[in-house]
Amino acid sequence: MPDIKGEQIVKYIRQIKAPNKKNTSSIPVRMNIILGVILVLFAMLVGQLAYLQIAYGGRFEAEVQKSDQKIVSTNVPRGVMYDSKGRILVGNQPNNAITYTKGISVSTSKIKEISDALSQYIDLSDEDPTKRDLADYYLGDPKNLAKMTNRVPRSKRYNADGDAEANSVVYPLIVEEVEQQNIKFTKRQKTAAMIFKKISGAYQLSTIYLKNKDLTDDELAKVGEHLDSLPGVGIGTDWSRSYPNGNSMRSIIGSVSSEKAGLPEDNLSYYLTQGYSRNDRVGTSYLEKEYESILKGSKTLSQVEVSANNEVEDNKVTYAGAKGSSLTLTIDSKYQKMAEDTLTRVYRQAQSDGTTQYSDGAYAVAMNSQTGAILAIAGVKHNPKTNKTVDDALGVINRSFVMGSVVKGATVAGGLLSGTITPANNTLPDTPIYLPATPVKKSVYPVGTFGSLTAPSALEVSSNIYMMQLTLRWVKANYVPNKYIAMPSTAFETLRKNFAQFGLGQKTGIDLPGEVGGITGRSFDENGNVLTGSVLDLSYGNYDAYTVIQLGQYVSTIANGGYKMKPYLVKTIGENANDGKTNYVYARTNPKPQSSIPWSESQYNVIKQGFYNVVHGSNGWGTAHSLADIKPEIAAKTGTAQSFYYDPDNPGNVTPPETITLSFVGYAPANKPEIAVAVVFPNLASGNTQHYNLDVARDLFTNYFKLYK
Template sequence: MSVKIMKKKTKRNRERSHIPFRLNFLFFIVFALFAALIIQLGRLQVLNGASYQAMVNSTDKKIVTGNVPRGMVLDAKGRVLVGNSAKSAITYTKNMNVLADKMYAEANQLTKYLTIDKLDTLTERDQIDYYLSNPKNLKKWNARLPKSRKVAADGSKIPDKTVYQSTIDLVEKSFTGLSDKQKQAAAIFKIMSGAYQLSTVYIKNDNVTDKEIAEISEHLTSLPGINVGTDWERSYPNGDSMRSIIGHVSTEEQGLPEDGINSLLAQGYSRNDRVGTSYLEKQYESILHGSKSQTQVEVGNNNQILSSKVVFKGQKGSNLNLTIDQAYQTKVEAALKKIYAKAVAAGATTYSDGAYAVAMNPKTGAILAMAGEQNDRTTKQASDDALGVINRTFVMGSAVKGATVMGGMMDGVISPTNNTLPDTPIYLPSTPVKKSVYPVGTFGSLSAQSALEVSSNIYMMQLALREGKAEYIPNKSIKISPDIFTKMRGYFNQFGLGQKTGIDLPGEAKGIEGPTLTDDGSTAVGSALDLSYGNYDAYTLIQLAQYISAIANGGNRMKPYLVDSIQQTGTDGNLGKLESKTSPTVLNTINAPKSYFNVVKEGMYNVVNGTNAWGTAHTLKDIKPTFGAKTGTAQSFAREDPNDSNSKQVETVTSSLVGFAPYNDPQVAIAIVFPNLTSDEGHYNTLLAREMITDYYKLNNISK
């Protein structure tokens, strides 16, 4: 009995001890976990607390650049040709990783204080992007997308970009457009969303009212990234004068031009930067652009801008001081327009495409004036085309005969003391007689000086035959040296004819050389003779100015230039110190004695002041101090219909002139061309030359 009692007691004791053990084990685990947690908290707080706190408070410093006004363009007397007009602007600096819904809300808020004037660039896609930037709209339309447009056939997720495009496609089917108020917000949203992170763009920079500035300034704290600032735009105090020379600047919307975007980006430009896109603005972009301002911004770990500090306020672009005197430029432009209008009134411009003139300092190459009048044959409207001086080519005619005479002396076929040649026409088989404008037999022979005065084509052809060692028998085929074109063009090239002048403007043309061989492969003798008196190859007017300058200065081919100096802008906004000054550049020196140049100069003196009845510019002899010149008339051709390359070609006349003044101390060289006239009876070349020379004398106080 006692044994049983003992067994029951043992079992009962065993049951009592089993339950506390499990509880104790559980308590032990809980205690261990709490201990581990306390240790971890201690490690975080004590050992690494400072570093983790630093991570929480961490910021990133970045540099934000800002645009500065471009440099000005001034004339030779310091008058502003191109400046900058400051204007109020509302700007937006985009935070890092800002979401579309935030910009949507901010754009809507801005419409309470701001009116966007230009909505014509707002496309349907722009409106839909704005519409879907509202999270509710995006969610609603995403829900309507079929599953197949969200998940691929293999179960993988379709990229968000593709899904978004599918949503747009779906919205487009029933989209009816936005309200006027929403379009305002959409235009603002488009500008905001198109900005790069931490870049500043203009929300509105035209016609910003005082009320808009005041209201936005009052609410800046609730408009992240929005600020009130200033912008600038190019201003032209002289209107459209010289605009085709100065060039243009892109807008912020246009940004960098496609043809140079990679190069400009590599130089630190932003895609929406305004840059020079043509001529002087483009040629001197790096000078005019200036140095951008730099602002150091502190960005928090929530990608919001915490603070900003200007570290470099930027440097306005440097200024260009031109060689052109605006007063003289205006005179030349006005004279060209007036005389071309005379040609129009006389019915001489039916096939004409304009008229051009340039004046240059023959000793330095400085351009004194450039003017062009382009005639639209379809609309009959004329427009400024000063760049035609450097990028249009014409067969100039007898104006180039000074180079032909120089070539003859340099080749040794004539000399300053032995240059009289028979004035006998050239007869080639199956070809009209090649002669001068005056009747055959007017002169038995001519000196080089007289040949220039009466503009003898025969004399120049005789030089070409001698240079080519030709065997000439009337009405027989001429055998001439195959290198005649190379030789004659070589002499012309030394004066710049047929060569780029190197002027500091982009887009200069070289000229056009005619074929040197006939269809059967033989040397084109007739064409070589035409070349000798300027009726074959085509040149630019700036080349003619360079050529006559080399005659005037005694043999130096000067590089033409428009920018005389580059000058900084001072801290007070006025002109600062001179950065650089253009030095005259001699491209090549013509290796000929002074006596050769004297022959040509005497001939050009006679063109104006001679007594021969066939002299071509004697009407200018009353101008004092006197000057030297050479007129030109070339046979040219124009299409009857300018818009149809297959239309009939009509024979026209191109009238030209080159000259230098005063004769004894040349200070100005001029070149003029009136291409494709129906007649040159109006002597428009000499009429314009008169005004260009007399105006130059008056403005520079040059008298007898």
């Protein structure tokens, strides 16, 4: 029995194992099939690669080695500025230069390699690298970088999770390690460090100047011999501004940014949208800025070939560009120099006389009264703290002063235009104004000197009383001496609207940036009541503040018969011929009247006669009779304003020192005006009896007619 059971068990086990054996044996078969397919596909791939290598290998290799072509732009010389007689005021000085056109993704080690090589041929010892510049250069070598990186503690290179810190965190620590080593750099290495800095800061496919000043012939020759081993380096020409007349008019001409400074940050987006590069030079002030789009020209375009390893291989000019257009100004440089010399000389005399303790300086402008063209513009800015003076011709358009009696011609005009007075009836009592709890408001001469005055006589003796009496009637004020005065709320508006007809208190629109409109005094007190006494002060020029260019426009309006002409400095825009002298004009500034005074000829003659009497009248109180000998004859109006010196370092001073401001406006010839002049000496010592304003005016007129008549 036992044997039978054992046979049955074995038989049963065999029956169970049989199907499993069958299933197991099928796995290797399927694996073999899959492996076979893979082998076949791999063999096909190898065959295809072999075919491509044999049939197209040369073509693919050429594609890999083929250079990419890019377009790079470079700047051209800026436009020249000429004076009205064709003399160069601002030119361009060509300078030989070593350039570098940066490739795409140039490695730091490659930059160092180029810097080291180039430092053997040029010297930049006039430029001092900083400690950071030297450290950056030193770390441009991968071996040095690795060595110094290892000096930084691991705890500072990796965070708590073991992740590497950002390069912006670690690199400054590496730089510190370099600086602590006090490595001694040779003169050549310092030059290499400066080159390294300049190249590192350049943008991809931009051309920069590595050396553009004091480049010697020897340096130029050596670099030229080794250009093949200096990828991206080239020889070119840079242009810098030159000023044949020295500092004359520099504050009007303005300045141009350096390549290092590049585009101004405050207008960066604007310039970039106009096609500028970040390191382009642009006009940053005054005429250079105002006419930037004209002066800049169109850039040179070059086709740059970049190799497979991102190095610049070749640089070919495809468009030579066009230099900037030139500007011809309305100013004659000879007359301008005379005006500057006169203003400086007279102001020095004022300093010598001890009258400039609180003075702001002195300013003057001469204009063509018929067209608005600026003939000369000069300024001296004085610092009362240091007693130093600097050129400040721009103060003519951006500094405001209370000018005094020079504006009385506009007051008389307002009285005539409003019908308050007429050419046939313009006599008013010369009676001072008495207001409650207020000092008497009168003229400079003693009370009672005149019982009454006509308008021309009032201008001749510069009567404050006449202007106040006229204003009371003009604005229809209710006045009882020593009791009260009442004026309509529109009194200030009436006077200021009249002054604005002549350009007083408004921007003239001159073609220079930075002009201001003047300073307007308060019209109402804290309770909303009109400041009646200040209305009277405004009538004779002792309240609102104006610029000197506004005075020039005002007196020109009177001189030419009533046309408020827009002042301008640029006469023509043109293109220089190859001889550098001929100027092809394609734009010309035409005289532009901004408005006109609606007076009749008889009304105008009242003011004209008054201005003539100021110089040529017979009244002993005439204010400019000392100028009567000038030929041809001039007509004018002087001014003396009460002013105060406000110390910017002591704004809380409730009793600032009292000063006076001397001013002058005039034109010549008196019968047929062609030149108008405005002068101001603000904040001179109170009690000054000198006539610095007249001294400057005399020279401005006499020098003009010496030059042109």
